[in-house]
Amino acid sequence: MALALLLPVGRSFAAPAGQPSPPSAATTHEVSWASDGEANVPYVFHDPADTNHLEGFEFDMVQEIARRLGRSARFVQNDWDGLIPGLQRGMYDMVVDGIEMTPDHVQAALFSRPYYVTGDRIVVRRDRQDLNSFSSLRGHVVGTIKETLAERLLQQESSISVRSYEEETYAFSDLRNGRLDALLLDGPIALYYAGVTDDLVIVGDPIGQTRYGIAFRQGNLALHDAVDRVLGDMMQDGTLQEILGRWNLWTPEMAQMTGDHTQRHVEPTQWLRYRDAMRSQTGWMGLLHRYVGFLPIIGEAAGLTLIVSALAMVLAVSLGLVLALGRHYGPAPVRWGSGFYIEIIRGTPLLIQVLFIFYGLPGLGIKLSPFFAGVLALGLNYAAYEAENYRAGLSSVPRGQMEAAIALNMTHGQALRLVIIPQAFRTVLPVMTNDFIALLKDSSLVSVITLTELTKTYIRLSSTYYDYIGTGLLVGAAYLLLGLPFVRFARYVERRLGKSIMRSEHH
DSSP states (O other), rough: OOGGGGGOOOOOOOOOOOOOOOOTTSSEEEEEEEEEOOOOOOEEEEETTTEEEEEOOOHHHHHHHHHTTTTEEEEEEEEEEGHHHHHHSOOOSSOOOOOOOHHHHHHEEEEOOOOOOEEEEEEEGGGGGOOOOOOGGGSEEEEEEESSSHHHHTEEEEEEEEEEESSHHHHHHHHHSSSSSSEEEEEEHHHHTTTOSSSSSEEEEEEEHHHHEEEEEEEEHHHHHHHHHHHHHHHHHHHHHHHHHTTTOOOOHHHHHOOOOOOOOOHHHHHHHHHHHHHHHHHHHHHHHHHHHHHHHHHHHHHHHHHHHHHHHHHHHHHHHHHHHHHHSSSHHHHHHHHHHHHHHHHOOOHHHHHIIIIIGGGGGGOOOHHHHHHHHHHHHHHHHHHHHHHHHHHSHHHHHHHHHHHHOOHHHIIIIIIIIIHHHHHHHHHHHHHHHHHHHGGGGGGGGOOOOOOHHHHHHHHTTTOOOHHHHHHHHHHHHHHHHHHHHHHHHHHHHHHHHHHHOOO
16 A cells, blocks of 8 residues: 555534634734644643643744734634634634645635645554554554544554544553554654653654645635745745754655755754653652642633633523423413423533534624633523422422412512522522532533633643643542532521521421
8 A cells, every 4th residue: 555645634624604704914913823732742732841831833833924924923722623613703813733634624724835744653662663564553453533644544454443532642541551552643743742751662654644734714815825925935944944843843754845955953942842841740749840830720720610600500590590480380382482492402412502602603693702602501501400490499389388478468479589489499409509510510511612611721731741640630629629618508508598497487
Protein backbone atom coordinates (compact mmCIF):
# COMPACT_ATOMS: atom_id res chain seq x y z
CA MET A 1 0.00 0.00 0.00
CA ALA A 2 1.43 3.36 -1.02
CA LEU A 3 0.53 5.14 2.18
CA ALA A 4 2.39 8.32 1.32
CA LEU A 5 -0.01 8.90 -1.58
CA LEU A 6 -3.19 8.53 0.45
CA LEU A 7 -5.33 11.61 0.98
CA PRO A 8 -6.13 12.31 4.64
CA VAL A 9 -9.71 11.77 5.68
CA GLY A 10 -10.66 13.91 8.70
CA ARG A 11 -13.65 14.93 10.73
CA SER A 12 -16.81 16.03 9.00
CA PHE A 13 -18.68 19.22 9.90
CA ALA A 14 -22.23 20.17 8.98
CA ALA A 15 -22.51 23.57 7.36
CA PRO A 16 -25.71 25.36 8.42
CA ALA A 17 -27.09 27.73 5.82
CA GLY A 18 -28.49 31.20 6.17
CA GLN A 19 -26.06 32.48 8.83
CA PRO A 20 -24.95 36.11 8.67
CA SER A 21 -21.36 36.65 7.64
CA PRO A 22 -18.99 37.46 10.52
CA PRO A 23 -17.23 40.78 10.48
CA SER A 24 -14.24 40.93 8.14
CA ALA A 25 -10.79 41.77 9.40
CA ALA A 26 -10.81 44.57 6.86
CA THR A 27 -13.52 46.41 8.81
CA THR A 28 -12.54 45.70 12.42
CA HIS A 29 -9.53 46.37 14.63
CA GLU A 30 -9.20 42.74 15.66
CA VAL A 31 -9.28 39.29 14.17
CA SER A 32 -10.96 36.66 16.32
CA TRP A 33 -9.89 33.06 16.03
CA ALA A 34 -10.89 29.83 17.72
CA SER A 35 -9.19 26.65 18.79
CA ASP A 36 -9.66 23.90 21.36
CA GLY A 37 -6.88 24.77 23.77
CA GLU A 38 -7.86 22.29 26.48
CA ALA A 39 -5.88 19.25 25.28
CA ASN A 40 -4.09 20.45 22.19
CA VAL A 41 -0.33 20.24 22.64
CA PRO A 42 1.62 21.60 20.71
CA TYR A 43 -0.97 23.49 18.62
CA VAL A 44 -2.65 25.78 21.17
CA PHE A 45 -2.47 24.85 24.84
CA HIS A 46 -2.05 26.15 28.37
CA ASP A 47 1.52 26.64 29.52
CA PRO A 48 2.36 23.97 32.15
CA ALA A 49 4.37 26.60 34.05
CA ASP A 50 1.42 29.03 34.04
CA THR A 51 -1.94 27.55 33.09
CA ASN A 52 -3.46 31.02 32.64
CA HIS A 53 -1.11 31.59 29.70
CA LEU A 54 -1.76 30.19 26.21
CA GLU A 55 1.03 29.11 23.90
CA GLY A 56 1.70 26.77 20.99
CA PHE A 57 3.07 27.00 17.46
CA GLU A 58 -0.35 27.89 16.04
CA PHE A 59 -0.79 30.52 18.73
CA ASP A 60 2.53 32.14 17.75
CA MET A 61 1.63 31.91 14.08
CA VAL A 62 -1.71 33.65 14.56
CA GLN A 63 -0.09 36.43 16.59
CA GLU A 64 2.32 37.08 13.72
CA ILE A 65 -0.50 36.99 11.17
CA ALA A 66 -2.53 39.51 13.18
CA ARG A 67 0.51 41.77 13.59
CA ARG A 68 1.08 41.82 9.85
CA LEU A 69 -2.60 42.57 9.26
CA GLY A 70 -2.37 45.49 11.67
CA ARG A 71 -4.97 43.88 13.96
CA SER A 72 -5.07 42.44 17.45
CA ALA A 73 -5.77 38.70 17.79
CA ARG A 74 -8.63 37.66 20.08
CA PHE A 75 -8.70 34.00 21.09
CA VAL A 76 -12.00 32.14 21.54
CA GLN A 77 -12.01 28.74 23.25
CA ASN A 78 -14.32 26.12 21.76
CA ASP A 79 -14.51 22.33 21.75
CA TRP A 80 -13.32 20.59 18.59
CA ASP A 81 -16.81 19.51 17.54
CA GLY A 82 -18.10 23.08 17.85
CA LEU A 83 -15.31 24.88 16.01
CA ILE A 84 -16.79 24.93 12.50
CA PRO A 85 -20.42 25.38 13.68
CA GLY A 86 -19.22 28.31 15.78
CA LEU A 87 -17.42 29.75 12.76
CA GLN A 88 -20.60 29.62 10.73
CA ARG A 89 -22.58 31.04 13.64
CA GLY A 90 -20.35 34.14 13.53
CA MET A 91 -18.66 33.63 16.89
CA TYR A 92 -15.21 34.26 15.40
CA ASP A 93 -13.48 35.00 12.11
CA MET A 94 -11.33 31.91 11.62
CA VAL A 95 -10.38 28.54 13.09
CA VAL A 96 -6.77 27.43 13.60
CA ASP A 97 -6.62 23.99 15.21
CA GLY A 98 -4.65 21.53 13.09
CA ILE A 99 -7.69 21.00 10.85
CA GLU A 100 -6.94 18.61 8.02
CA MET A 101 -7.76 19.92 4.55
CA THR A 102 -9.95 17.02 3.49
CA PRO A 103 -12.71 17.18 0.85
CA ASP A 104 -15.36 17.12 3.60
CA HIS A 105 -13.76 20.03 5.40
CA VAL A 106 -13.26 22.05 2.22
CA GLN A 107 -17.00 21.76 1.56
CA ALA A 108 -17.87 23.05 5.05
CA ALA A 109 -15.46 26.00 5.20
CA LEU A 110 -13.12 28.18 3.15
CA PHE A 111 -9.47 27.22 3.67
CA SER A 112 -6.22 29.08 3.40
CA ARG A 113 -3.16 27.59 1.76
CA PRO A 114 -1.62 24.82 3.90
CA TYR A 115 0.57 26.11 6.71
CA TYR A 116 1.83 22.74 7.94
CA VAL A 117 2.32 19.29 6.47
CA THR A 118 3.05 16.20 8.54
CA GLY A 119 2.70 12.43 8.61
CA ASP A 120 1.41 9.96 11.20
CA ARG A 121 3.93 8.44 13.60
CA ILE A 122 3.91 5.20 15.56
CA VAL A 123 4.36 5.50 19.35
CA VAL A 124 5.08 2.43 21.48
CA ARG A 125 6.37 1.48 24.90
CA ARG A 126 10.11 0.93 24.98
CA ASP A 127 9.61 -2.84 25.23
CA ARG A 128 7.65 -2.94 21.93
CA GLN A 129 9.99 -1.19 19.50
CA ASP A 130 9.50 -4.06 17.08
CA LEU A 131 6.20 -2.41 16.06
CA ASN A 132 8.05 0.07 13.88
CA SER A 133 6.08 -0.06 10.62
CA PHE A 134 2.47 -0.02 9.52
CA SER A 135 2.62 -3.65 8.46
CA SER A 136 3.95 -4.66 11.89
CA LEU A 137 0.76 -3.29 13.51
CA ARG A 138 -1.34 -6.08 11.99
CA GLY A 139 -2.82 -8.32 14.66
CA HIS A 140 -2.33 -5.72 17.41
CA VAL A 141 -4.47 -3.24 19.35
CA VAL A 142 -3.70 0.27 18.10
CA GLY A 143 -5.08 3.56 19.38
CA THR A 144 -5.61 6.81 17.51
CA ILE A 145 -7.71 9.99 17.50
CA LYS A 146 -11.26 9.82 16.18
CA GLU A 147 -12.06 10.83 12.62
CA THR A 148 -8.51 11.42 11.43
CA LEU A 149 -6.31 10.10 8.64
CA ALA A 150 -4.71 7.68 11.09
CA GLU A 151 -8.07 6.22 12.07
CA ARG A 152 -9.06 5.71 8.44
CA LEU A 153 -5.74 4.02 7.63
CA LEU A 154 -6.09 1.67 10.60
CA GLN A 155 -9.69 0.81 9.78
CA GLN A 156 -8.65 -0.29 6.31
CA GLU A 157 -6.66 -3.14 7.91
CA SER A 158 -9.17 -5.66 9.26
CA SER A 159 -6.50 -7.46 11.28
CA ILE A 160 -5.83 -4.35 13.40
CA SER A 161 -8.04 -3.82 16.44
CA VAL A 162 -8.63 -0.04 16.45
CA ARG A 163 -9.36 2.01 19.58
CA SER A 164 -10.37 5.61 18.80
CA TYR A 165 -10.23 8.45 21.35
CA GLU A 166 -11.61 11.96 21.66
CA GLU A 167 -8.53 13.15 23.56
CA GLU A 168 -4.94 12.09 22.94
CA THR A 169 -4.20 12.11 26.68
CA TYR A 170 -6.57 9.15 27.17
CA ALA A 171 -4.86 7.28 24.35
CA PHE A 172 -1.42 7.76 25.87
CA SER A 173 -2.73 6.72 29.27
CA ASP A 174 -4.07 3.45 27.84
CA LEU A 175 -0.77 2.82 26.03
CA ARG A 176 1.14 3.22 29.29
CA ASN A 177 -1.32 0.96 31.12
CA GLY A 178 -0.95 -1.81 28.54
CA ARG A 179 -4.45 -1.55 27.08
CA LEU A 180 -2.89 -0.68 23.71
CA ASP A 181 0.10 -2.07 21.85
CA ALA A 182 0.80 1.12 19.89
CA LEU A 183 -0.52 4.51 18.84
CA LEU A 184 -0.71 6.07 15.37
CA LEU A 185 -0.92 9.87 15.58
CA ASP A 186 0.02 13.12 13.86
CA GLY A 187 3.75 13.84 14.09
CA PRO A 188 3.49 16.95 16.36
CA ILE A 189 1.25 15.13 18.84
CA ALA A 190 3.56 12.12 18.94
CA LEU A 191 6.61 14.32 19.58
CA TYR A 192 5.12 16.38 22.37
CA TYR A 193 3.41 13.56 24.24
CA ALA A 194 5.99 10.82 23.82
CA GLY A 195 9.09 13.00 23.68
CA VAL A 196 8.83 14.26 27.27
CA THR A 197 8.78 10.83 28.94
CA ASP A 198 11.22 7.95 29.22
CA ASP A 199 8.72 5.09 28.90
CA LEU A 200 7.47 5.86 25.37
CA VAL A 201 9.29 6.17 22.06
CA ILE A 202 8.50 7.15 18.47
CA VAL A 203 9.51 4.47 15.96
CA GLY A 204 9.57 4.04 12.20
CA ASP A 205 9.12 6.50 9.35
CA PRO A 206 6.22 8.94 8.88
CA ILE A 207 3.11 7.32 7.38
CA GLY A 208 0.81 9.14 4.95
CA GLN A 209 0.58 12.90 4.69
CA THR A 210 -1.69 15.45 6.37
CA ARG A 211 -2.01 19.16 5.53
CA TYR A 212 -3.35 21.75 7.99
CA GLY A 213 -5.16 24.90 6.87
CA ILE A 214 -6.86 27.92 8.44
CA ALA A 215 -10.65 27.73 8.12
CA PHE A 216 -12.89 30.72 7.31
CA ARG A 217 -16.61 31.01 6.80
CA GLN A 218 -17.67 30.50 3.20
CA GLY A 219 -17.89 33.92 1.55
CA ASN A 220 -15.42 35.67 3.86
CA LEU A 221 -13.04 36.21 0.96
CA ALA A 222 -11.53 39.49 2.19
CA LEU A 223 -10.07 37.97 5.33
CA HIS A 224 -9.19 34.73 3.57
CA ASP A 225 -7.19 36.51 0.87
CA ALA A 226 -5.44 38.79 3.37
CA VAL A 227 -4.38 35.88 5.59
CA ASP A 228 -3.34 33.84 2.56
CA ARG A 229 -1.02 36.64 1.42
CA VAL A 230 0.48 36.93 4.90
CA LEU A 231 1.09 33.18 5.08
CA GLY A 232 2.85 33.32 1.73
CA ASP A 233 5.05 36.17 2.94
CA MET A 234 5.89 34.28 6.15
CA MET A 235 6.95 31.25 4.11
CA GLN A 236 9.12 33.33 1.76
CA ASP A 237 10.92 35.44 4.38
CA GLY A 238 11.56 32.50 6.76
CA THR A 239 9.28 33.63 9.57
CA LEU A 240 7.27 30.42 9.49
CA GLN A 241 10.47 28.36 9.67
CA GLU A 242 11.58 30.38 12.70
CA ILE A 243 8.26 29.84 14.50
CA LEU A 244 8.22 26.12 13.80
CA GLY A 245 11.92 25.83 14.58
CA ARG A 246 11.36 27.20 18.08
CA TRP A 247 8.83 24.39 18.60
CA ASN A 248 11.11 21.73 17.04
CA LEU A 249 8.56 21.19 14.26
CA TRP A 250 10.44 22.28 11.14
CA THR A 251 10.85 19.22 8.92
CA PRO A 252 12.13 18.38 5.41
CA GLU A 253 8.47 18.04 4.37
CA MET A 254 7.87 21.64 5.43
CA ALA A 255 10.93 22.81 3.52
CA GLN A 256 9.64 21.03 0.44
CA MET A 257 6.11 22.49 0.79
CA THR A 258 7.19 26.09 1.43
CA GLY A 259 10.26 26.10 -0.83
CA ASP A 260 12.29 27.45 2.10
CA HIS A 261 15.49 25.37 2.04
CA THR A 262 17.57 27.92 3.95
CA GLN A 263 19.30 26.40 6.98
CA ARG A 264 18.59 28.94 9.74
CA HIS A 265 19.51 26.68 12.66
CA VAL A 266 16.78 28.01 14.94
CA GLU A 267 17.20 26.96 18.57
CA PRO A 268 14.15 24.89 19.70
CA THR A 269 13.64 27.07 22.76
CA GLN A 270 9.89 26.51 23.13
CA TRP A 271 10.24 22.74 22.83
CA LEU A 272 13.00 22.65 25.45
CA ARG A 273 11.01 24.92 27.74
CA TYR A 274 7.93 22.70 27.48
CA ARG A 275 9.94 19.52 28.00
CA ASP A 276 11.70 20.93 31.06
CA ALA A 277 8.44 22.24 32.52
CA MET A 278 6.84 18.81 32.21
CA ARG A 279 9.79 17.00 33.70
CA SER A 280 10.03 19.43 36.61
CA GLN A 281 6.50 18.59 37.78
CA THR A 282 7.62 15.38 39.49
CA GLY A 283 8.27 14.36 43.09
CA TRP A 284 6.31 15.41 46.15
CA MET A 285 7.47 19.02 46.07
CA GLY A 286 6.71 19.35 42.38
CA LEU A 287 3.23 17.90 42.86
CA LEU A 288 2.58 20.13 45.87
CA HIS A 289 3.61 23.21 43.92
CA ARG A 290 1.39 22.12 41.03
CA TYR A 291 -1.70 21.54 43.16
CA VAL A 292 -1.31 24.81 45.04
CA GLY A 293 -1.16 26.55 41.68
CA PHE A 294 -4.39 24.80 40.69
CA LEU A 295 -6.40 26.27 43.56
CA PRO A 296 -7.10 29.75 42.09
CA ILE A 297 -8.05 28.18 38.75
CA ILE A 298 -10.38 25.65 40.36
CA GLY A 299 -11.82 28.36 42.61
CA GLU A 300 -12.66 30.56 39.62
CA ALA A 301 -14.26 27.62 37.81
CA ALA A 302 -16.24 26.70 40.93
CA GLY A 303 -17.55 30.26 41.12
CA LEU A 304 -18.76 30.13 37.53
CA THR A 305 -20.32 26.70 38.13
CA LEU A 306 -22.16 28.01 41.18
CA ILE A 307 -23.45 31.14 39.45
CA VAL A 308 -24.69 29.25 36.39
CA SER A 309 -26.31 26.57 38.57
CA ALA A 310 -27.94 29.03 40.96
CA LEU A 311 -29.44 31.17 38.21
CA ALA A 312 -30.62 28.08 36.36
CA MET A 313 -32.24 26.76 39.55
CA VAL A 314 -34.06 30.05 40.12
CA LEU A 315 -35.46 29.78 36.60
CA ALA A 316 -36.32 26.10 37.11
CA VAL A 317 -38.13 26.73 40.40
CA SER A 318 -40.12 29.68 39.05
CA LEU A 319 -41.11 28.07 35.77
CA GLY A 320 -41.66 24.68 37.41
CA LEU A 321 -44.14 26.16 39.86
CA VAL A 322 -46.06 27.84 37.04
CA LEU A 323 -46.14 24.56 35.09
CA ALA A 324 -47.27 22.57 38.12
CA LEU A 325 -50.07 24.98 38.97
CA GLY A 326 -51.15 25.08 35.34
CA ARG A 327 -51.19 21.30 35.05
CA HIS A 328 -52.94 20.80 38.39
CA TYR A 329 -55.45 23.67 38.48
CA GLY A 330 -55.49 25.24 35.00
CA PRO A 331 -58.11 24.89 32.28
CA ALA A 332 -57.78 22.09 29.74
CA PRO A 333 -55.57 23.95 27.18
CA VAL A 334 -53.16 25.01 29.93
CA ARG A 335 -53.04 21.49 31.35
CA TRP A 336 -52.34 20.03 27.93
CA GLY A 337 -49.70 22.63 27.13
CA SER A 338 -47.93 22.15 30.46
CA GLY A 339 -48.01 18.38 30.09
CA PHE A 340 -46.68 18.56 26.54
CA TYR A 341 -43.74 20.77 27.59
CA ILE A 342 -42.86 18.52 30.53
CA GLU A 343 -42.90 15.33 28.48
CA ILE A 344 -40.89 16.83 25.61
CA ILE A 345 -38.19 18.19 27.92
CA ARG A 346 -37.95 15.05 30.03
CA GLY A 347 -37.92 12.86 26.93
CA THR A 348 -34.93 14.51 25.23
CA PRO A 349 -31.28 14.64 26.40
CA LEU A 350 -30.06 17.78 28.14
CA LEU A 351 -26.99 17.90 25.89
CA ILE A 352 -29.20 18.10 22.80
CA GLN A 353 -31.14 20.96 24.39
CA VAL A 354 -27.93 22.85 25.21
CA LEU A 355 -26.65 22.51 21.65
CA PHE A 356 -30.03 23.43 20.16
CA ILE A 357 -30.33 26.63 22.21
CA PHE A 358 -26.76 27.72 21.49
CA TYR A 359 -26.30 26.60 17.87
CA GLY A 360 -29.88 26.12 16.64
CA LEU A 361 -31.67 29.26 17.83
CA PRO A 362 -29.37 31.62 15.86
CA GLY A 363 -30.98 30.15 12.75
CA LEU A 364 -34.21 31.73 14.03
CA GLY A 365 -32.49 35.04 14.75
CA ILE A 366 -32.01 34.41 18.51
CA LYS A 367 -28.36 34.64 19.55
CA LEU A 368 -27.39 34.10 23.17
CA SER A 369 -24.00 34.32 24.83
CA PRO A 370 -22.58 31.02 26.14
CA PHE A 371 -23.36 32.09 29.72
CA PHE A 372 -27.04 32.91 29.13
CA ALA A 373 -27.49 29.94 26.79
CA GLY A 374 -26.16 27.64 29.52
CA VAL A 375 -28.40 29.14 32.20
CA LEU A 376 -31.44 28.99 29.94
CA ALA A 377 -30.84 25.39 28.85
CA LEU A 378 -30.32 24.12 32.39
CA GLY A 379 -33.23 26.15 33.76
CA LEU A 380 -35.71 25.04 31.09
CA ASN A 381 -34.65 21.42 31.49
CA TYR A 382 -34.90 21.28 35.27
CA ALA A 383 -38.19 23.23 35.24
CA ALA A 384 -39.87 20.13 33.82
CA TYR A 385 -38.60 17.97 36.68
CA GLU A 386 -39.42 20.59 39.29
CA ALA A 387 -42.94 20.86 37.88
CA GLU A 388 -43.52 17.17 38.50
CA ASN A 389 -42.10 17.48 42.01
CA TYR A 390 -44.42 20.37 42.79
CA ARG A 391 -47.41 18.59 41.27
CA ALA A 392 -46.74 15.65 43.57
CA GLY A 393 -46.40 18.06 46.49
CA LEU A 394 -49.67 19.80 45.62
CA SER A 395 -51.42 16.43 45.35
CA SER A 396 -50.14 15.47 48.81
CA VAL A 397 -51.97 18.37 50.47
CA PRO A 398 -55.38 17.12 51.70
CA ARG A 399 -58.37 18.45 49.76
CA GLY A 400 -59.83 19.62 53.03
CA GLN A 401 -57.15 22.32 53.27
CA MET A 402 -58.51 24.08 50.20
CA GLU A 403 -62.11 23.69 51.40
CA ALA A 404 -61.22 25.08 54.81
CA ALA A 405 -59.46 28.07 53.27
CA ILE A 406 -62.47 28.80 51.03
CA ALA A 407 -64.71 28.51 54.10
CA LEU A 408 -62.60 31.22 55.75
CA ASN A 409 -63.53 33.58 52.87
CA MET A 410 -60.18 33.23 51.07
CA THR A 411 -60.16 33.46 47.31
CA HIS A 412 -58.88 30.52 45.30
CA GLY A 413 -55.63 32.39 44.64
CA GLN A 414 -55.17 33.29 48.32
CA ALA A 415 -55.77 29.69 49.34
CA LEU A 416 -53.10 28.51 46.93
CA ARG A 417 -50.58 31.16 47.96
CA LEU A 418 -51.13 31.08 51.73
CA VAL A 419 -52.20 27.51 52.45
CA ILE A 420 -51.56 24.97 49.70
CA ILE A 421 -48.21 26.06 48.24
CA PRO A 422 -46.42 26.47 51.63
CA GLN A 423 -47.43 22.95 52.65
CA ALA A 424 -46.43 21.53 49.27
CA PHE A 425 -43.12 23.40 49.42
CA ARG A 426 -42.13 21.68 52.65
CA THR A 427 -42.89 18.30 51.09
CA VAL A 428 -40.74 18.87 48.02
CA LEU A 429 -37.87 20.77 49.68
CA PRO A 430 -35.61 17.70 50.11
CA VAL A 431 -36.21 16.76 46.46
CA MET A 432 -35.41 20.32 45.36
CA THR A 433 -32.11 20.14 47.22
CA ASN A 434 -31.21 16.89 45.49
CA ASP A 435 -32.17 18.42 42.16
CA PHE A 436 -29.90 21.40 42.76
CA ILE A 437 -26.97 19.13 43.56
CA ALA A 438 -27.74 17.18 40.39
CA LEU A 439 -27.93 20.46 38.46
CA LEU A 440 -24.49 21.41 39.80
CA LYS A 441 -23.10 18.26 38.25
CA ASP A 442 -25.11 18.57 35.04
CA SER A 443 -23.70 22.06 34.58
CA SER A 444 -20.64 20.25 33.22
CA LEU A 445 -22.55 19.92 29.93
CA VAL A 446 -22.33 23.67 29.30
CA SER A 447 -18.62 23.15 28.67
CA VAL A 448 -19.59 22.19 25.10
CA ILE A 449 -20.59 25.82 24.46
CA THR A 450 -17.23 27.24 25.62
CA LEU A 451 -18.00 27.87 29.30
CA THR A 452 -14.99 26.89 31.41
CA GLU A 453 -16.64 25.48 34.54
CA LEU A 454 -15.29 22.80 36.88
CA THR A 455 -15.45 19.82 34.55
CA LYS A 456 -13.88 21.77 31.69
CA THR A 457 -11.16 22.92 34.07
CA TYR A 458 -10.51 19.32 35.09
CA ILE A 459 -10.08 18.31 31.45
CA ARG A 460 -7.75 21.23 30.83
CA LEU A 461 -5.52 20.66 33.86
CA SER A 462 -5.41 16.87 33.65
CA SER A 463 -4.60 16.91 29.95
CA THR A 464 -1.92 19.54 30.42
CA TYR A 465 -0.05 17.56 33.08
CA TYR A 466 -1.34 14.01 32.32
CA ASP A 467 -2.47 13.96 35.97
CA TYR A 468 -5.98 12.55 36.41
CA ILE A 469 -5.84 11.35 40.01
CA GLY A 470 -4.70 14.43 41.94
CA THR A 471 -6.56 16.86 39.69
CA GLY A 472 -9.70 14.73 39.84
CA LEU A 473 -9.59 14.67 43.64
CA LEU A 474 -9.28 18.47 43.78
CA VAL A 475 -12.16 19.05 41.35
CA GLY A 476 -14.28 16.40 43.09
CA ALA A 477 -13.67 18.16 46.41
CA ALA A 478 -14.78 21.44 44.83
CA TYR A 479 -18.07 19.88 43.71
CA LEU A 480 -18.53 18.41 47.19
CA LEU A 481 -17.89 21.75 48.91
CA LEU A 482 -20.36 23.46 46.60
CA GLY A 483 -23.13 20.98 47.38
CA LEU A 484 -22.73 20.47 51.14
CA PRO A 485 -23.88 23.96 52.28
CA PHE A 486 -27.14 23.58 50.37
CA VAL A 487 -27.81 20.19 51.95
CA ARG A 488 -27.34 21.67 55.41
CA PHE A 489 -29.45 24.71 54.57
CA ALA A 490 -32.29 22.50 53.37
CA ARG A 491 -32.20 20.46 56.58
CA TYR A 492 -32.25 23.67 58.62
CA VAL A 493 -35.28 24.97 56.70
CA GLU A 494 -37.03 21.61 57.11
CA ARG A 495 -36.54 21.75 60.86
CA ARG A 496 -37.79 25.33 61.04
CA LEU A 497 -40.85 24.55 58.94
CA GLY A 498 -41.53 21.44 61.00
CA LYS A 499 -41.45 23.41 64.25
CA SER A 500 -43.70 26.08 62.76
CA ILE A 501 -46.30 23.52 61.67
CA MET A 502 -46.19 21.78 65.05
CA ARG A 503 -46.84 25.09 66.83
CA SER A 504 -49.73 25.79 64.47
CA GLU A 505 -51.29 22.40 65.15
CA HIS A 506 -50.82 22.86 68.91
CA HIS A 507 -52.71 26.15 68.87
